[in-house]
Amino acid sequence: MMNSRTVFESKNINKTFGPTRALEDVSITLGRGEVYGLIGENGSGKSTLATIIAGLQPPDYGEMFLNGEPYAPKSVLSGTQKGVCMIIQEQGTFAEVTVAQNLFVGKESEFYKSGILSIKKMSEEAKGLLHKHNIFHIDPDQPTFSVSYEDRKLIEVVRAMYTEPSILIIDETTSALSKRGRDILYSIMKHMKEIGKTVVFISHDIEELMEHCDVLTILKDGVYVDRLTKDKFDVDRIKQLMVGREMVGSYYRSDYGGQEPNKEIALKAEGICEGFLEDISLTAYKNEILGVGGLNESGMHQLGKILFGLTKPERGQMLYEGHIKYKTASQAMSHGIGYMSKDRDKEAVMTEGSIKDNICLPSLKKLRKGVIITNKSENEFSENYADILEVKRNSIDQLCMHLSGGNKQKVIIAKWIGFGSKILIMDCPTRGIDIGVKAEIYKLMVKIRNEGNTIILISEELSELIGMSDRILLMKEGKINAEFTRQKDMKDNDLIDYMI
Ligand SMILES: Nc1ncnc2c1ncn2[C@@H]1O[C@H](COP(=O)(O)OP(=O)(O)OP(=O)(O)O)[C@@H](O)[C@H]1O
Numbered sequence: 001m002m003n004s005r006t007v008f009e010s011k012n013i014n015k016t017f018g019p020t021r022a023l024e025d026v027s028i029t030l031g032r033g034e035v036y037g038l039i040g041e042n043g044s045g046k047s048t049l050a051t052i053i054a055g056l057q058p059p060d061y062g063e064m065f066l067n068g069e070p071y072a073p074k075s076v077l078s079g080t081q082k083g084v085c086m087i088i089q090e091q092g093t094f095a096e097v098t099v100a101q102n103l104f105v106g107k108e109s110e111f112y113k114s115g116i117l118s119i120k121k122m123s124e125e126a127k128g129l130l131h132k133h134n135i136f137h138i139d140p141d142q143p144t145f146s147v148s149y150e151d152r153k154l155i156e157v158v159r160a161m162y163t164e165p166s167i168l169i170i171d172e173t174t175s176a177l178s179k180r181g182r183d184i185l186y187s188i189m190k191h192m193k194e195i196g197k198t199v200v201f202i203s204h205d206i207e208e209l210m211e212h213c214d215v216l217t218i219l220k221d222g223v224y225v226d227r228l229t230k231d232k233f234d235v236d237r238i239k240q241l242m243v244g245r246e247m248v249g250s251y252y253r254s255d256y257g258g259q260e261p262n263k264e265i266a267l268k269a270e271g272i273c274e275g276f277l278e279d280i281s282l283t284a285y286k287n288e289i290l291g292v293g294g295l296n297e298s299g300m301h302q303l304g305k306i307l308f309g310l311t312k313p314e315r316g317q318m319l320y321e322g323h324i325k326y327k328t329a330s331q332a333m334s335h336g337i338g339y340m341s342k343d344r345d346k347e348a349v350m351t352e353g354s355i356k357d358n359i360c361l362p363s364l365k366k367l368r369k370g371v372i373i374t375n376k377s378e379n380e381f382s383e384n385y386a387d388i389l390e391v392k393r394n395s396i397d398q399l400c401m402h403l404s405g406g407n408k409q410k411v412i413i414a415k416w417i418g419f420g421s422k423i424l425i426m427d428c429p430t431r432g433i434d435i436g437v438k439a440e441i442y443k444l445m446v447k448i449r450n451e452g453n454t455i456i457l458i459s460e461e462l463s464e465l466i467g468m469s470d471r472i473l474l475m476k477e478g479k480i481n482a483e484f485t486r487q488k489d490m491k492d493n494d495l496i497d498y499m500i
Pocket of ligand 1: 046
Protein backbone atom coordinates (compact mmCIF):
# COMPACT_ATOMS: atom_id res chain seq x y z
CA MET A 1 0.00 0.00 0.00
CA MET A 2 1.37 3.44 -0.92
CA ASN A 3 1.51 5.88 1.98
CA SER A 4 0.59 9.52 1.46
CA ARG A 5 4.26 10.59 1.47
CA THR A 6 4.97 8.33 -1.49
CA VAL A 7 4.72 9.98 -4.90
CA PHE A 8 6.17 7.23 -7.07
CA GLU A 9 6.83 3.53 -6.88
CA SER A 10 8.41 1.06 -9.27
CA LYS A 11 8.02 -2.68 -8.88
CA ASN A 12 10.36 -5.18 -10.47
CA ILE A 13 11.44 -3.07 -13.42
CA ASN A 14 13.40 -5.08 -15.98
CA LYS A 15 15.14 -3.91 -19.13
CA THR A 16 17.53 -5.69 -21.46
CA PHE A 17 19.36 -4.52 -24.58
CA GLY A 18 20.34 -7.62 -26.56
CA PRO A 19 22.60 -9.55 -24.20
CA THR A 20 22.92 -6.63 -21.74
CA ARG A 21 20.69 -6.79 -18.71
CA ALA A 22 20.50 -3.09 -17.85
CA LEU A 23 17.93 -3.46 -15.05
CA GLU A 24 16.86 -6.50 -13.10
CA ASP A 25 13.82 -6.38 -10.81
CA VAL A 26 14.44 -2.82 -9.63
CA SER A 27 11.89 -1.56 -7.11
CA ILE A 28 12.17 1.93 -5.67
CA THR A 29 9.96 4.37 -3.78
CA LEU A 30 10.17 8.14 -4.08
CA GLY A 31 8.81 10.37 -1.32
CA ARG A 32 7.35 13.87 -1.55
CA GLY A 33 9.72 16.65 -0.56
CA GLU A 34 12.65 14.31 -1.03
CA VAL A 35 15.91 14.58 -2.94
CA TYR A 36 16.59 11.01 -3.97
CA GLY A 37 20.14 10.19 -5.06
CA LEU A 38 21.07 7.40 -7.44
CA ILE A 39 24.65 6.20 -7.57
CA GLY A 40 26.44 3.29 -9.22
CA GLU A 41 29.37 2.51 -11.48
CA ASN A 42 29.29 3.45 -15.16
CA GLY A 43 26.78 1.23 -16.90
CA SER A 44 25.03 0.17 -13.68
CA GLY A 45 21.62 1.20 -15.06
CA LYS A 46 21.00 4.63 -13.53
CA SER A 47 20.13 6.41 -16.78
CA THR A 48 18.07 3.47 -17.98
CA LEU A 49 15.97 3.60 -14.82
CA ALA A 50 15.65 7.38 -15.03
CA THR A 51 14.61 7.33 -18.70
CA ILE A 52 11.99 4.68 -17.99
CA ILE A 53 10.51 6.82 -15.21
CA ALA A 54 10.53 9.84 -17.54
CA GLY A 55 8.84 7.97 -20.40
CA LEU A 56 11.78 8.01 -22.85
CA GLN A 57 11.56 4.25 -23.11
CA PRO A 58 9.31 1.56 -21.61
CA PRO A 59 10.52 -1.24 -19.33
CA ASP A 60 10.42 -4.79 -20.72
CA TYR A 61 8.23 -5.61 -17.76
CA GLY A 62 7.54 -4.35 -14.26
CA GLU A 63 5.05 -1.82 -12.94
CA MET A 64 5.11 1.84 -11.98
CA PHE A 65 2.70 3.91 -9.90
CA LEU A 66 2.42 7.69 -9.70
CA ASN A 67 0.33 9.13 -6.88
CA GLY A 68 -1.03 5.64 -6.33
CA GLU A 69 -2.29 5.26 -9.91
CA PRO A 70 -0.75 2.88 -12.48
CA TYR A 71 1.76 4.88 -14.53
CA ALA A 72 3.09 3.77 -17.92
CA PRO A 73 4.15 6.84 -19.93
CA LYS A 74 4.25 6.21 -23.67
CA SER A 75 6.57 9.13 -24.39
CA VAL A 76 8.49 11.97 -22.74
CA LEU A 77 5.54 14.20 -23.48
CA SER A 78 3.15 11.93 -21.62
CA GLY A 79 5.63 11.77 -18.71
CA THR A 80 5.86 15.56 -18.67
CA GLN A 81 2.09 15.93 -18.80
CA LYS A 82 1.88 13.74 -15.72
CA GLY A 83 4.49 15.88 -13.96
CA VAL A 84 7.69 13.87 -14.52
CA CYS A 85 10.49 15.80 -16.20
CA MET A 86 14.08 14.79 -16.91
CA ILE A 87 17.32 16.62 -17.71
CA ILE A 88 19.30 14.16 -19.82
CA GLN A 89 23.10 13.75 -19.92
CA GLU A 90 23.32 14.63 -23.58
CA GLN A 91 22.54 17.95 -25.18
CA GLY A 92 18.82 18.70 -25.14
CA THR A 93 18.48 22.16 -26.68
CA PHE A 94 18.02 23.27 -30.30
CA ALA A 95 21.03 25.24 -31.49
CA GLU A 96 19.35 27.21 -34.29
CA VAL A 97 16.67 29.02 -32.31
CA THR A 98 16.89 31.59 -29.51
CA VAL A 99 17.16 30.84 -25.83
CA ALA A 100 13.57 32.00 -25.33
CA GLN A 101 12.32 29.68 -28.08
CA ASN A 102 14.13 26.79 -26.41
CA LEU A 103 12.58 27.64 -23.08
CA PHE A 104 9.06 27.57 -24.51
CA VAL A 105 9.40 24.83 -27.09
CA GLY A 106 6.00 23.18 -27.58
CA LYS A 107 4.31 26.06 -25.76
CA GLU A 108 4.45 28.64 -28.53
CA SER A 109 0.66 28.86 -28.62
CA GLU A 110 0.80 30.76 -25.32
CA PHE A 111 2.51 33.62 -27.13
CA TYR A 112 0.21 34.15 -30.10
CA LYS A 113 -1.57 37.49 -30.31
CA SER A 114 -4.24 37.73 -33.02
CA GLY A 115 -2.68 34.83 -34.87
CA ILE A 116 0.89 36.22 -34.77
CA LEU A 117 3.65 34.90 -32.56
CA SER A 118 4.73 37.70 -30.24
CA ILE A 119 8.51 37.37 -30.01
CA LYS A 120 8.56 40.30 -27.60
CA LYS A 121 6.15 38.66 -25.19
CA MET A 122 8.08 35.41 -25.35
CA SER A 123 11.35 37.19 -24.71
CA GLU A 124 9.98 39.08 -21.71
CA GLU A 125 8.51 35.95 -20.24
CA ALA A 126 11.83 34.12 -20.78
CA LYS A 127 13.73 36.88 -19.03
CA GLY A 128 11.39 36.71 -16.06
CA LEU A 129 11.72 32.95 -15.91
CA LEU A 130 15.53 33.06 -16.00
CA HIS A 131 15.60 35.76 -13.31
CA LYS A 132 13.23 33.76 -11.13
CA HIS A 133 15.91 31.09 -10.98
CA ASN A 134 18.71 33.62 -10.35
CA ILE A 135 20.07 33.38 -13.88
CA PHE A 136 20.96 36.89 -14.95
CA HIS A 137 23.82 36.21 -17.35
CA ILE A 138 21.88 34.53 -20.19
CA ASP A 139 20.21 36.78 -22.76
CA PRO A 140 16.91 35.20 -23.86
CA ASP A 141 17.22 36.71 -27.36
CA GLN A 142 20.59 35.26 -28.24
CA PRO A 143 20.78 32.25 -30.56
CA THR A 144 21.33 29.08 -28.56
CA PHE A 145 24.40 28.05 -30.57
CA SER A 146 26.22 31.08 -29.15
CA VAL A 147 25.48 29.98 -25.59
CA SER A 148 28.07 27.89 -23.74
CA TYR A 149 27.57 24.18 -23.13
CA GLU A 150 27.04 24.85 -19.46
CA ASP A 151 24.45 27.55 -20.01
CA ARG A 152 22.55 25.31 -22.42
CA LYS A 153 22.25 22.82 -19.55
CA LEU A 154 20.83 25.56 -17.34
CA ILE A 155 18.31 26.44 -20.07
CA GLU A 156 17.15 22.82 -20.00
CA VAL A 157 16.70 22.95 -16.24
CA VAL A 158 14.70 26.17 -16.40
CA ARG A 159 12.60 24.75 -19.25
CA ALA A 160 11.83 21.72 -17.08
CA MET A 161 10.90 23.94 -14.12
CA TYR A 162 8.44 25.87 -16.30
CA THR A 163 6.34 22.71 -16.53
CA GLU A 164 6.08 22.71 -12.70
CA PRO A 165 7.10 19.09 -12.36
CA SER A 166 6.25 16.99 -9.35
CA ILE A 167 9.32 14.82 -10.07
CA LEU A 168 12.44 16.38 -11.59
CA ILE A 169 15.12 13.91 -12.71
CA ILE A 170 18.63 15.32 -13.08
CA ASP A 171 20.99 12.88 -14.80
CA GLU A 172 24.71 13.65 -14.37
CA THR A 173 24.22 17.34 -15.03
CA THR A 174 26.37 18.95 -12.36
CA SER A 175 29.58 17.60 -13.88
CA ALA A 176 28.87 19.82 -16.90
CA LEU A 177 28.37 22.89 -14.74
CA SER A 178 30.76 25.32 -13.10
CA LYS A 179 30.38 26.41 -9.50
CA ARG A 180 27.91 29.14 -10.45
CA GLY A 181 25.79 26.70 -12.45
CA ARG A 182 25.88 24.12 -9.71
CA ASP A 183 24.76 26.62 -7.11
CA ILE A 184 21.82 27.57 -9.33
CA LEU A 185 20.89 23.91 -9.72
CA TYR A 186 21.24 23.19 -5.99
CA SER A 187 18.96 26.07 -5.16
CA ILE A 188 16.38 24.76 -7.64
CA MET A 189 16.61 21.34 -5.98
CA LYS A 190 16.16 22.94 -2.57
CA HIS A 191 13.14 24.86 -3.82
CA MET A 192 11.58 21.64 -5.16
CA LYS A 193 12.02 20.03 -1.76
CA GLU A 194 10.55 23.01 0.07
CA ILE A 195 7.39 22.93 -2.01
CA GLY A 196 6.96 19.19 -1.36
CA LYS A 197 8.12 18.02 -4.79
CA THR A 198 10.66 15.32 -5.57
CA VAL A 199 14.09 15.34 -7.20
CA VAL A 200 15.92 12.27 -8.51
CA PHE A 201 19.57 13.25 -8.59
CA ILE A 202 22.18 11.16 -10.44
CA SER A 203 25.84 11.96 -9.88
CA HIS A 204 29.23 10.30 -9.45
CA ASP A 205 30.30 12.85 -6.87
CA ILE A 206 29.72 11.19 -3.51
CA GLU A 207 30.33 14.34 -1.47
CA GLU A 208 27.79 16.21 -3.57
CA LEU A 209 25.21 13.45 -3.18
CA MET A 210 25.74 13.27 0.56
CA GLU A 211 25.30 16.99 0.89
CA HIS A 212 22.16 17.38 -1.18
CA CYS A 213 20.24 14.10 -0.91
CA ASP A 214 17.93 12.76 1.76
CA VAL A 215 18.14 9.18 0.52
CA LEU A 216 20.68 7.38 -1.62
CA THR A 217 20.09 4.23 -3.63
CA ILE A 218 22.97 2.22 -4.99
CA LEU A 219 22.72 0.20 -8.21
CA LYS A 220 25.25 -2.34 -9.37
CA ASP A 221 25.07 -4.15 -12.72
CA GLY A 222 21.40 -3.28 -13.03
CA VAL A 223 20.53 -4.62 -9.61
CA TYR A 224 19.32 -2.67 -6.58
CA VAL A 225 21.99 -2.99 -3.89
CA ASP A 226 20.90 -0.84 -0.97
CA ARG A 227 19.10 2.31 0.14
CA LEU A 228 20.69 4.57 2.72
CA THR A 229 18.97 7.41 4.55
CA LYS A 230 20.94 10.57 5.36
CA ASP A 231 21.81 9.45 8.89
CA LYS A 232 23.53 6.35 7.40
CA PHE A 233 25.61 8.23 4.80
CA ASP A 234 29.27 7.29 4.97
CA VAL A 235 31.74 7.77 2.10
CA ASP A 236 33.60 4.51 2.50
CA ARG A 237 30.40 2.51 2.94
CA ILE A 238 28.90 4.04 -0.22
CA LYS A 239 32.05 3.32 -2.23
CA GLN A 240 32.08 -0.24 -1.01
CA LEU A 241 28.44 -0.81 -1.94
CA MET A 242 29.08 0.65 -5.40
CA VAL A 243 32.16 -1.25 -6.45
CA GLY A 244 31.69 -4.33 -4.28
CA ARG A 245 35.09 -3.96 -2.63
CA GLU A 246 36.62 -1.72 -0.06
CA MET A 247 38.02 1.57 -1.39
CA VAL A 248 39.34 3.67 1.39
CA GLY A 249 41.41 6.83 1.27
CA SER A 250 42.60 8.98 -1.59
CA TYR A 251 43.15 7.80 -5.15
CA TYR A 252 45.38 10.67 -6.21
CA ARG A 253 49.17 10.60 -6.59
CA SER A 254 51.00 10.17 -3.34
CA ASP A 255 54.48 11.32 -4.47
CA TYR A 256 55.72 14.77 -3.56
CA GLY A 257 58.93 16.10 -5.02
CA GLY A 258 60.27 12.60 -5.68
CA GLN A 259 60.69 12.37 -9.42
CA GLU A 260 61.43 15.90 -10.62
CA PRO A 261 60.32 16.85 -14.10
CA ASN A 262 63.46 16.61 -16.21
CA LYS A 263 62.87 20.04 -17.72
CA GLU A 264 63.01 18.93 -21.34
CA ILE A 265 60.41 21.01 -23.10
CA ALA A 266 57.44 19.12 -24.54
CA LEU A 267 55.25 22.00 -25.65
CA LYS A 268 55.53 25.73 -25.60
CA ALA A 269 52.86 28.32 -26.31
CA GLU A 270 53.96 31.92 -26.89
CA GLY A 271 51.81 35.04 -26.78
CA ILE A 272 48.51 33.35 -27.58
CA CYS A 273 45.69 35.84 -28.17
CA GLU A 274 42.26 34.66 -29.26
CA GLY A 275 38.91 36.18 -28.33
CA PHE A 276 39.27 37.19 -24.72
CA LEU A 277 42.41 35.04 -24.22
CA GLU A 278 45.17 37.53 -23.74
CA ASP A 279 48.86 36.95 -24.23
CA ILE A 280 49.07 33.43 -22.90
CA SER A 281 52.49 31.86 -22.72
CA LEU A 282 53.21 28.54 -21.09
CA THR A 283 55.70 25.71 -21.16
CA ALA A 284 54.88 22.08 -20.46
CA TYR A 285 57.75 19.72 -19.79
CA LYS A 286 58.32 16.07 -20.47
CA ASN A 287 57.63 13.94 -17.44
CA GLU A 288 55.08 16.37 -16.17
CA ILE A 289 51.39 16.68 -15.41
CA LEU A 290 50.63 20.35 -15.93
CA GLY A 291 47.32 21.32 -14.39
CA VAL A 292 45.29 24.20 -15.81
CA GLY A 293 42.47 25.35 -13.55
CA GLY A 294 39.96 28.15 -13.30
CA LEU A 295 36.28 28.82 -13.56
CA ASN A 296 34.45 27.34 -16.51
CA GLU A 297 34.48 30.71 -18.27
CA SER A 298 38.15 31.50 -17.52
CA GLY A 299 39.21 30.53 -21.04
CA MET A 300 40.92 27.26 -20.09
CA HIS A 301 38.69 25.12 -22.33
CA GLN A 302 39.39 27.39 -25.31
CA LEU A 303 43.10 27.18 -24.51
CA GLY A 304 42.96 23.37 -24.73
CA LYS A 305 41.50 23.59 -28.24
CA ILE A 306 44.17 26.08 -29.32
CA LEU A 307 47.04 23.95 -27.97
CA PHE A 308 45.74 21.04 -30.06
CA GLY A 309 45.44 23.20 -33.17
CA LEU A 310 41.66 22.96 -33.38
CA THR A 311 41.18 26.69 -33.00
CA LYS A 312 43.59 29.00 -34.77
CA PRO A 313 44.67 31.86 -32.49
CA GLU A 314 44.64 35.43 -33.78
CA ARG A 315 48.19 35.85 -32.55
CA GLY A 316 50.90 33.73 -31.00
CA GLN A 317 52.33 30.31 -31.75
CA MET A 318 52.63 26.76 -30.49
CA LEU A 319 55.94 24.95 -30.56
CA TYR A 320 56.40 21.23 -30.17
CA GLU A 321 59.51 20.52 -28.07
CA GLY A 322 59.95 24.26 -27.83
CA HIS A 323 61.06 24.81 -31.44
CA ILE A 324 58.88 22.95 -34.00
CA LYS A 325 55.93 25.11 -35.04
CA TYR A 326 52.56 23.48 -35.58
CA LYS A 327 49.28 25.08 -36.54
CA THR A 328 46.64 22.43 -37.14
CA ALA A 329 45.27 19.41 -35.30
CA SER A 330 46.69 17.04 -37.90
CA GLN A 331 50.14 18.59 -37.49
CA ALA A 332 49.72 18.29 -33.71
CA MET A 333 48.80 14.61 -34.06
CA SER A 334 51.82 13.98 -36.27
CA HIS A 335 53.91 15.03 -33.25
CA GLY A 336 51.99 12.70 -30.96
CA ILE A 337 49.70 15.28 -29.42
CA GLY A 338 46.25 14.03 -28.38
CA TYR A 339 43.23 15.96 -27.11
CA MET A 340 40.12 15.01 -25.21
CA SER A 341 37.36 17.59 -25.36
CA LYS A 342 35.11 18.30 -22.41
CA ASP A 343 32.11 18.11 -24.72
CA ARG A 344 32.21 14.37 -25.32
CA ASP A 345 29.06 13.90 -27.41
CA LYS A 346 29.74 16.71 -29.83
CA GLU A 347 33.48 16.74 -30.18
CA ALA A 348 35.17 13.74 -28.65
CA VAL A 349 33.37 10.61 -29.71
CA MET A 350 31.81 9.56 -33.03
CA THR A 351 28.58 8.28 -31.55
CA GLU A 352 27.56 6.57 -34.83
CA GLY A 353 30.89 4.72 -34.90
CA SER A 354 31.69 1.51 -33.03
CA ILE A 355 33.98 1.24 -30.01
CA LYS A 356 36.56 -0.28 -32.36
CA ASP A 357 36.31 2.54 -34.92
CA ASN A 358 36.70 5.18 -32.25
CA ILE A 359 39.69 3.56 -30.57
CA CYS A 360 41.49 2.79 -33.83
CA LEU A 361 40.87 6.09 -35.61
CA PRO A 362 43.95 8.11 -34.58
CA SER A 363 46.16 5.00 -34.74
CA LEU A 364 45.43 3.80 -38.28
CA LYS A 365 48.96 4.60 -39.43
CA LYS A 366 50.36 2.44 -36.68
CA LEU A 367 47.97 -0.40 -37.48
CA ARG A 368 48.80 -0.43 -41.18
CA LYS A 369 50.90 -3.33 -42.43
CA GLY A 370 52.05 -2.33 -45.92
CA VAL A 371 48.94 -0.86 -47.44
CA ILE A 372 46.39 -2.88 -45.53
CA ILE A 373 44.91 -2.87 -42.09
CA THR A 374 43.55 -6.25 -41.08
CA ASN A 375 40.36 -6.66 -39.12
CA LYS A 376 42.31 -8.90 -36.74
CA SER A 377 44.83 -6.21 -35.86
CA GLU A 378 42.04 -3.64 -35.38
CA ASN A 379 40.14 -6.06 -33.16
CA GLU A 380 43.17 -6.92 -31.04
CA PHE A 381 44.23 -3.30 -30.71
CA SER A 382 40.82 -1.99 -29.70
CA GLU A 383 40.01 -4.95 -27.39
CA ASN A 384 43.29 -4.38 -25.57
CA TYR A 385 42.67 -0.70 -24.87
CA ALA A 386 38.96 -1.24 -24.14
CA ASP A 387 40.04 -3.83 -21.55
CA ILE A 388 42.58 -1.49 -19.97
CA LEU A 389 39.85 1.11 -19.49
CA GLU A 390 37.24 -1.52 -18.57
CA VAL A 391 34.77 -0.33 -21.22
CA LYS A 392 31.54 -2.16 -20.39
CA ARG A 393 30.40 -3.66 -23.70
CA ASN A 394 28.79 -6.63 -25.44
CA SER A 395 31.21 -6.50 -28.31
CA ILE A 396 33.91 -4.25 -29.68
CA ASP A 397 31.59 -3.53 -32.63
CA GLN A 398 28.90 -2.02 -30.41
CA LEU A 399 28.00 1.52 -31.45
CA CYS A 400 29.12 4.24 -29.03
CA MET A 401 25.64 5.79 -29.05
CA HIS A 402 24.46 2.75 -27.07
CA LEU A 403 27.09 3.07 -24.36
CA SER A 404 26.43 4.69 -21.01
CA GLY A 405 27.88 8.21 -20.59
CA GLY A 406 30.85 7.12 -18.51
CA ASN A 407 31.68 4.30 -20.88
CA LYS A 408 31.79 6.74 -23.82
CA GLN A 409 34.32 8.75 -21.84
CA LYS A 410 36.39 5.60 -21.29
CA VAL A 411 36.42 4.96 -25.06
CA ILE A 412 37.83 8.45 -25.62
CA ILE A 413 40.62 7.86 -23.13
CA ALA A 414 41.33 4.40 -24.58
CA LYS A 415 41.67 5.97 -28.03
CA TRP A 416 44.35 8.45 -26.96
CA ILE A 417 46.22 6.00 -24.80
CA GLY A 418 46.23 3.55 -27.70
CA PHE A 419 47.55 6.33 -29.92
CA GLY A 420 50.51 6.54 -27.54
CA SER A 421 50.17 10.26 -27.01
CA LYS A 422 53.41 11.96 -26.06
CA ILE A 423 51.47 15.00 -25.03
CA LEU A 424 47.89 14.44 -23.96
CA ILE A 425 45.60 17.40 -23.41
CA MET A 426 42.79 16.15 -21.18
CA ASP A 427 39.87 18.51 -20.66
CA CYS A 428 37.84 17.32 -17.67
CA PRO A 429 38.88 13.68 -18.18
CA THR A 430 36.99 12.19 -15.26
CA ARG A 431 33.69 13.93 -15.92
CA GLY A 432 30.91 11.40 -15.33
CA ILE A 433 33.34 8.61 -14.47
CA ASP A 434 32.70 6.37 -11.47
CA ILE A 435 35.19 6.26 -8.61
CA GLY A 436 36.56 2.81 -9.42
CA VAL A 437 37.53 3.84 -12.95
CA LYS A 438 38.58 7.31 -11.79
CA ALA A 439 41.24 5.64 -9.65
CA GLU A 440 42.39 3.63 -12.69
CA ILE A 441 42.55 6.75 -14.87
CA TYR A 442 44.69 8.54 -12.30
CA LYS A 443 47.04 5.55 -12.20
CA LEU A 444 47.27 5.60 -16.00
CA MET A 445 48.00 9.32 -15.99
CA VAL A 446 50.91 8.80 -13.61
CA LYS A 447 52.18 5.92 -15.75
CA ILE A 448 52.02 8.05 -18.91
CA ARG A 449 53.91 10.84 -17.14
CA ASN A 450 56.53 8.54 -15.66
CA GLU A 451 57.25 7.15 -19.12
CA GLY A 452 58.53 10.59 -20.10
CA ASN A 453 55.31 12.00 -21.53
CA THR A 454 53.30 15.08 -20.74
CA ILE A 455 49.73 15.55 -19.64
CA ILE A 456 47.99 18.89 -19.71
CA LEU A 457 45.13 18.41 -17.30
CA ILE A 458 42.40 21.02 -17.67
CA SER A 459 40.01 20.65 -14.79
CA GLU A 460 37.35 22.42 -12.80
CA GLU A 461 37.92 20.10 -9.85
CA LEU A 462 40.48 21.66 -7.56
CA SER A 463 41.10 18.48 -5.58
CA GLU A 464 41.92 16.68 -8.84
CA LEU A 465 44.35 19.43 -9.89
CA ILE A 466 46.03 19.50 -6.50
CA GLY A 467 46.12 15.72 -6.27
CA MET A 468 47.54 15.05 -9.74
CA SER A 469 49.57 18.01 -11.05
CA ASP A 470 53.29 18.73 -10.83
CA ARG A 471 52.47 22.37 -11.49
CA ILE A 472 49.17 24.22 -11.66
CA LEU A 473 48.43 27.27 -13.79
CA LEU A 474 45.33 29.14 -12.70
CA MET A 475 43.41 31.13 -15.26
CA LYS A 476 41.16 34.09 -14.69
CA GLU A 477 39.35 36.14 -17.32
CA GLY A 478 41.44 34.90 -20.22
CA LYS A 479 44.82 35.26 -18.54
CA ILE A 480 47.14 33.07 -16.52
CA ASN A 481 46.85 34.53 -13.06
CA ALA A 482 49.04 32.33 -10.87
CA GLU A 483 51.34 29.33 -10.89
CA PHE A 484 51.81 26.75 -8.14
CA THR A 485 54.21 23.87 -7.75
CA ARG A 486 53.13 20.57 -6.27
CA GLN A 487 52.98 20.65 -2.48
CA LYS A 488 51.71 18.24 0.07
CA ASP A 489 49.66 20.63 2.18
CA MET A 490 48.06 22.62 -0.64
CA LYS A 491 44.33 23.23 -0.09
CA ASP A 492 41.46 24.30 -2.36
CA ASN A 493 41.32 27.66 -0.59
CA ASP A 494 44.94 28.41 -1.52
CA LEU A 495 43.86 28.46 -5.16
CA ILE A 496 40.34 29.88 -5.12
CA ASP A 497 41.41 33.51 -4.60
CA TYR A 498 43.39 33.40 -7.85
CA MET A 499 40.44 32.15 -9.90
CA ILE A 500 37.57 34.35 -8.80
N1 LIG B 1 19.96 1.90 -26.22
C1 LIG B 1 20.84 1.00 -25.75
N2 LIG B 1 21.29 0.01 -26.52
C2 LIG B 1 22.15 -0.92 -26.05
N3 LIG B 1 22.65 -0.92 -24.79
C3 LIG B 1 22.24 0.07 -23.97
C4 LIG B 1 21.33 1.08 -24.40
N4 LIG B 1 21.12 1.92 -23.36
C5 LIG B 1 21.87 1.46 -22.33
N5 LIG B 1 22.53 0.34 -22.69
C6 LIG B 1 23.43 -0.46 -21.84
O1 LIG B 1 22.79 -0.66 -20.59
C7 LIG B 1 23.72 -0.59 -19.52
C8 LIG B 1 23.26 0.45 -18.50
O2 LIG B 1 23.45 1.73 -19.07
P1 LIG B 1 23.06 3.09 -18.34
O3 LIG B 1 23.24 4.19 -19.33
O4 LIG B 1 21.73 2.94 -17.71
O5 LIG B 1 24.18 3.17 -17.20
P2 LIG B 1 24.53 4.35 -16.16
O6 LIG B 1 24.52 3.71 -14.79
O7 LIG B 1 23.64 5.50 -16.37
O8 LIG B 1 26.03 4.68 -16.56
P3 LIG B 1 26.91 6.08 -16.54
O9 LIG B 1 27.27 6.33 -15.12
O10 LIG B 1 28.11 5.71 -17.33
O11 LIG B 1 26.07 7.15 -17.17
C9 LIG B 1 25.07 -0.29 -20.16
O12 LIG B 1 25.77 -1.50 -20.29
C10 LIG B 1 24.71 0.29 -21.51
O13 LIG B 1 25.71 0.04 -22.48
